[in-house]
Amino acid sequence: MFEVLERDGLGRIGVLETPHGRVTTPALLPVVNVNRPIIPPEQLAARFRAEILITNAYILGKGPAREAVLRKGVHALLGFPGAVMTDSGAFQTHVYGGVDVTNAEIIEFQRKIGSDLGTMLDVFSEPGHDLPQASTDVDETIRRAKEADGLRGTMALVGAVQGGLHPDLRERCAREVSALGVSVCAIGGVVPLLESYRFRDLARVIVASKRGLDPSKPVHLFGAGHPLVFPLAVLLGCDLFDSASYAKYARDGRMLFPDGTRRAADLRESGCACPVCAEHSIQELTATEELLAAHNLHVCFAAIREVRRAIARGDLWELAERRARAHPSLLDALRELRHHNEFLEEFEPVSREGAMYYVGSETAHRPILHRFRRRLIERYRPPRAAGLLVLPENGRPFSDTYGAVVERVMQAADVHAVVKSVWGPLPLELDHMWPMAQSMIPVSLEVDALEAAEVFFR
Amino acid sequence: MFEVLERDGLGRIGVLETPHGRVTTPALLPVVNVNRPIIPPEQLAARFRAEILITNAYILGKGPAREAVLRKGVHALLGFPGAVMTDSGAFQTHVYGGVDVTNAEIIEFQRKIGSDLGTMLDVFSEPGHDLPQASTDVDETIRRAKEADGLRGTMALVGAVQGGLHPDLRERCAREVSALGVSVCAIGGVVPLLESYRFRDLARVIVASKRGLDPSKPVHLFGAGHPLVFPLAVLLGCDLFDSASYAKYARDGRMLFPDGTRRAADLRESGCACPVCAEHSIQELTATEELLAAHNLHVCFAAIREVRRAIARGDLWELAERRARAHPSLLDALRELRHHNEFLEEFEPVSREGAMYYVGSETAHRPILHRFRRRLIERYRPPRAAGLLVLPENGRPFSDTYGAVVERVMQAADVHAVVKSVWGPLPLELDHMWPMAQSMIPVSLEVDALEAAEVFFR
Numbered sequence: 001m002f003e004v005l006e007r008d009g010l011g012r013i014g015v016l017e018t019p020h021g022r023v024t025t026p027a028l029l030p031v032v033n034v035n036r037p038i039i040p041p042e043q044l045a046a047r048f049r050a051e052i053l054i055t056n057a058y059i060l061g062k063g064p065a066r067e068a069v070l071r072k073g074v075h076a077l078l079g080f081p082g083a084v085m086t087d088s089g090a091f092q093t094h095v096y097g098g099v100d101v102t103n104a105e106i107i108e109f110q111r112k113i114g115s116d117l118g119t120m121l122d123v124f125s126e127p128g129h130d131l132p133q134a135s136t137d138v139d140e141t142i143r144r145a146k147e148a149d150g151l152r153g154t155m156a157l158v159g160a161v162q163g164g165l166h167p168d169l170r171e172r173c174a175r176e177v178s179a180l181g182v183s184v185c186a187i188g189g190v191v192p193l194l195e196s197y198r199f200r201d202l203a204r205v206i207v208a209s210k211r212g213l214d215p216s217k218p219v220h221l222f223g224a225g226h227p228l229v230f231p232l233a234v235l236l237g238c239d240l241f242d243s244a245s246y247a248k249y250a251r252d253g254r255m256l257f258p259d260g261t262r263r264a265a266d267l268r269e270s271g272c273a274c275p276v277c278a279e280h281s282i283q284e285l286t287a288t289e290e291l292l293a294a295h296n297l298h299v300c301f302a303a304i305r306e307v308r309r310a311i312a313r314g315d316l317w318e319l320a321e322r323r324a325r326a327h328p329s330l331l332d333a334l335r336e337l338r339h340h341n342e343f344l345e346e347f348e349p350v351s352r353e354g355a356m357y358y359v360g361s362e363t364a365h366r367p368i369l370h371r372f373r374r375r376l377i378e379r380y381r382p383p384r385a386a387g388l389l390v391l392p393e394n395g396r397p398f399s400d401t402y403g404a405v406v407e408r409v410m411q412a413a414d415v416h417a418v419v420k421s422v423w424g425p426l427p428l429e430l431d432h433m434w435p436m437a438q439s440m441i442p443v444s445l446e447v448d449a450l451e452a453a454e455v456f457f458r
Numbered sequence: 459m460f461e462v463l464e465r466d467g468l469g470r471i472g473v474l475e476t477p478h479g480r481v482t483t484p485a486l487l488p489v490v491n492v493n494r495p496i497i498p499p500e501q502l503a504a505r506f507r508a509e510i511l512i513t514n515a516y517i518l519g520k521g522p523a524r525e526a527v528l529r530k531g532v533h534a535l536l537g538f539p540g541a542v543m544t545d546s547g548a549f550q551t552h553v554y555g556g557v558d559v560t561n562a563e564i565i566e567f568q569r570k571i572g573s574d575l576g577t578m579l580d581v582f583s584e585p586g587h588d589l590p591q592a593s594t595d596v597d598e599t600i601r602r603a604k605e606a607d608g609l610r611g612t613m614a615l616v617g618a619v620q621g622g623l624h625p626d627l628r629e630r631c632a633r634e635v636s637a638l639g640v641s642v643c644a645i646g647g648v649v650p651l652l653e654s655y656r657f658r659d660l661a662r663v664i665v666a667s668k669r670g671l672d673p674s675k676p677v678h679l680f681g682a683g684h685p686l687v688f689p690l691a692v693l694l695g696c697d698l699f700d701s702a703s704y705a706k707y708a709r710d711g712r713m714l715f716p717d718g719t720r721r722a723a724d725l726r727e728s729g730c731a732c733p734v735c736a737e738h739s740i741q742e743l744t745a746t747e748e749l750l751a752a753h754n755l756h757v758c759f760a761a762i763r764e765v766r767r768a769i770a771r772g773d774l775w776e777l778a779e780r781r782a783r784a785h786p787s788l789l790d791a792l793r794e795l796r797h798h799n800e801f802l803e804e805f806e807p808v809s810r811e812g813a814m815y816y817v818g819s820e821t822a823h824r825p826i827l828h829r830f831r832r833r834l835i836e837r838y839r840p841p842r843a844a845g846l847l848v849l850p851e852n853g854r855p856f857s858d859t860y861g862a863v864v865e866r867v868m869q870a871a872d873v874h875a876v877v878k879s880v881w882g883p884l885p886l887e888l889d890h891m892w893p894m895a896q897s898m899i900p901v902s903l904e905v906d907a908l909e910a911a912e913v914f915f916r
Binding site: 200259266267268269270271272273274275277278279298299301302303305306307308309310312313321322325326327328329331332335336357358359360361440441442443444 | 505658717724725726727728729730731732733735736737756757759760761763764765766767768770771779780783784785786787789790793794815816817818819898899900901902
C-alpha cells in the first residue's frame with residue numbers, strides 16, 4: 001500500500017495507494033470542516049492539486065450532515081474525487097476534555113461513510129502528563145489500536161502514537177501500534193508543542209517515535225500544518241501532514257509564509273509569489289477570508305513540493321538547516337539533532353552526488369560527518385611518525401593545497417599531516433573521501449583558520 | 459525626484475518620480491531586448507505590475523528598430539505605459555571590448571527617443587584592473603559624467619560609479635559623480651563578480667561606493683537580477699536592480715529561486731508557489747522558454763516585494779542573514795560586513811519595535827550590537843566594587859532571572875554583576891536597554907552557557 005521511491009535523511013518520496021487514487025508523499029492533507037468549508041473540496045483538487053484531504057468523522061457524526069454522509073458516503077458529500085482520510089475526535093478530547101463516542105463507534109462510523117483511511121480514537125497525551133499518566137495513556141491507546149484493528153474490516157486504519165514527552169513511551173507505543181494491521185502511523189499529541197513553538201520537543205518526540213515505528217509504513221504528523229516545520233519533520237521521517245492552519249489562520253486574518261506567520265493587516269505587501277498575491281492587493285486579502293485561505297494553501301503546498309524537490313536532489317539536510325534560521329526555536333530543534341546522531345546516521349547513504357554546502361556551524365554535526373569522525377576513531381590507524389603536522393582549514397582538496405608544503409616538511413622530518421578542518425580532524429591522505437574534498441565552505445572561515453595559525457607560518 | 463519614506467539598515471523604501479509615473483523602490487527593472495522580447499513589455503505592466511523597465515539604447519540605435527524608435531519614441535515602440543530607463547552600451551564594451559558610439563552620441567540618442575532615465579557611457583572597470591588602470595577608468599568616467607550632465611537637457615541622467623575592486627577609487631568616483639546633476643547613481647562593473655559568486659567582493663564594492671554617494675539619490679546596481687542578492691544589496695543601500703537574468707536563464711532552461719538557480723530539466727517539480735508553477739507541470743516549463751521567463755520574473759518581483767516588506771517591518775537584517783545561508787559565498791559577504799561596522803552603524807536607529815532574533819553567530823556582529831559594545835567601552839564606568847560576578851547567558855531579561863542570586867551574593871560580598879551574553883559582556887543593570895532584554899536566542903545556547911559555567915554553581 002505504501003512504496004518508498006527515494007530517500008534523504010529519514011525523509012522519503014513515496015506513493016500511498018488508496019481506493020481513491022495514489023497519493024504522492026510527503027503530502028499535505030487540507031482539513032475540511034464540512035459545516036463551514038472556507039474553500040470547497042472540489043477546488044482543493046482542481047486549483048491546488050490536492051490528492052488527499054482530511055475531515056473529522058466525530059464532527060461529521062455529531063453535525064447536521066450525519067444522515068447525508070451515511071447515505072451518500074464522505075466522498076460524494078464533499079464532492080472530492082481523491083482520497084479522504086478521517087480523524088476520530090481524539091483532538092476534541094484535548095480541546096473539550098472528552099467526547100461522547102467510543103473507539104468502536106467511531107471506527108464503525110468511518111467504515112460506513114467510506115473513509116479511505118479511518119483513524120482510531122487514541123488517548124491524547126498532553127505534554128505535561130507525567131510518566132505514570134502518560135504510561136496509562138499509552139496502554140489505553142495500544143488497547144484501542146488492537147480493538148480498532150479487529151473492527152476495521154477492509155478499511156485502511158490509522159494507528160496513533162502517544163506518550164507525551166517521554167521517549168521510552170513514544171518508542172513503545174510506536175513499536176506496538178505499527179506492528180498491528182495499521183496502514184498509517186500517526187504521531188499525535190503534538191499540537192500543544194507546535195502552538196508554543198516547542199520545536200525542540202517536537203523533534204525529540206518524532207525521533208523517539210521513529211525508533212519504534214515500522215519503517216515500511218507512512219507516518220502522519222497530526223496537526224502540523226505550518227510550512228515552517230515541513231523540512232525538519234520530513235527529514236526526521238514524517239510523510240503526511242494535515243493543515244487546519246490554512247483556514248484557522250485565515251479566519252484570524254493571518255498569513256502563512258515559509259518563514260513564519262504574519263498578520264495581513266500589518267503588511268503593505270505580502271512579498272509572496274503565489275497566484276493570490278500576484279493578482280490581489282494586500283487590502284483585498286485582508287478583507288477576504290477566502291483569499292487568505294487560498295494564499296495559505298498555495299504556500300503550504302509549495303512548501304511540501306519544495307521538500308519533495310529537496311529529497312529528489314539529495315539536499316534535504318541543507319533545506320532543513322536553512323529553514324531552521326527562520327526562528328530561534330526552530331534552530332534549537334536543529335541543534336537537538338546532534339544528540340540523536342547514532343540513530344540518524346543509520347539512514348545516511350555512503351555518499352551523495354555533488355558537494356556538501358556549509359550552512360552554519362550546525363552543519364558540522366550532520367550524521368554523515370558524525371559517521372566520518374566515529375569511523376576515524378574506530379577504524380583509522382595513523383602511520384608511524386616522529387611528529388604530527390597540524391594544518392589549518394584552507395582551499396579543498398587539501399592534498400592539492402598542501403601537497404608541496406607537506407612534501408618539503410616530510411623530507412626534513414618524519415611527520416604525518418592532519419588538517420584541522422571545520423568538519424573535524426582530517427588525516428591528509430583521506431581528504432578525497434566524500435564529503436571532505438567536496439565541501440563548499442565560506443572563504444572567511446578559511447581566512448580565520450589561516451590567521452589563527454599564522455604564528456606557525458611566519 | 460526621489461523621496462525616501464522608510465529606512466532599515468542602509469535600505470530604504472522610496473518613491474522615484476518620472477515623466478511616466480511614480481516608481482516604488484526598491485524596484486526591479488526587467489531588461490527588454492527589443493529585437494527579441496521573451497515577454498512583451500505591455501505584459502510586464504499588466505501581469506507583473508512592473509512600474510519601470512530598462513532597455514539598451516546602444517542596441518536600439520544599432521538595430522532594425524532605430525528609425526521607428528526615433529520616430530515614435532521608446533515608450534510607444536515598446537508599448538509600455540510606465541517609466542523607461544535606457545542603458546548606454548558600457549556593458550557591451552565589457553562583452554565585446556568596445557562600442558562604436560561616443561558618450562555624447564548616446565546621450566543625444568537617449569534624449570531623442572524620450573528615455574525617462576538616460577545613462578552615460580561609463581568605462582567598465584574589470585575586477586582585474588590594477589590601481590593605475592582602474593584610476594584611469596575612473597578619471598574618464600568622471601569626465602564623461604560631467605560631459606553627459608552638460609548634454610542631458612531635461613532628461614534625468616544616470617551617472618555611473620566605477621573603480622573595480624579599489625575602495626578608494628569607488629568612493630572617489632561615487633563622490634564626484636553623485637555631486638553632479640545626476641538623478642540616479644549606478645554602481646557598475648559588478649557583473650563579473652555576480653557571475654562568479656564573488657559576493658564578498660560585491661559587498662565591499664557597494665559599501666565603498668555608498669561611502670561616497672549622495673544619500674539623497676537612488677542607487678542602481680547594474681546587472682544584479684538574481685533574487686539571491688536582493689536582501690543584502692538593499693541592506694547596503696541599493697534601490698534599483700535590472701534583470702536580464704529572467705530571460706537569459708530561461709533561454710538556457712534555468713529557473714531562478716530565492717535560494718539559487720536550478721535547471722528545470724533536473725527537477726520533477728519546482729516547489730515554487732508562483733502562478734506559472736501552480737498552473738503548469740515542470741515538463742511544460744522545461745519545454746517553454748516563455749513559461750520559464752514568467753516564472754523567473756514572478757520570483758524576482760516577489761523577492762523585491764519581500765525586501766520592501768522587511769524594510770517596512772524593520773527586519774531587513776534578519777532577512778539578509780537568513781538569505782545568506784543559501785550559499786557559502788553569500789555567507790562570506792555577510793561575514794564581511796563586520797569589517798564595515800563603523801560606517802554601517804551610522805544608519806542604525808536608536809531602537810526598533812519588537813525583539814531581535816538570533817539567526818546565527820553572525821547576528822552578534824550586527825552594527826546595532828557593535829554600537830552597544832563600543833558605547834560600553836566609551837561611556838560606561840562600572841560601580842566601585844571589590845569583586846565581579848560573571849553570569850552565564852540565561853533567560854532574558856537577566857535582571858529577572860538573576861535578581862535573587864545577585865542580591866544574595868551582593869549581601870555577602872561587595873560585587874558587581876556582568877552577564878557574558880551571546881552579544882558580549884553586559885553589565886546587569888543595563889539589561890533592559892534594547893535589544894538586550896528583547897533578544898530571542900536559541901535555548902540551546904543558554905544551556906551550553908549554563909553547562910560551561912556549571913563548575914561555579916555546584
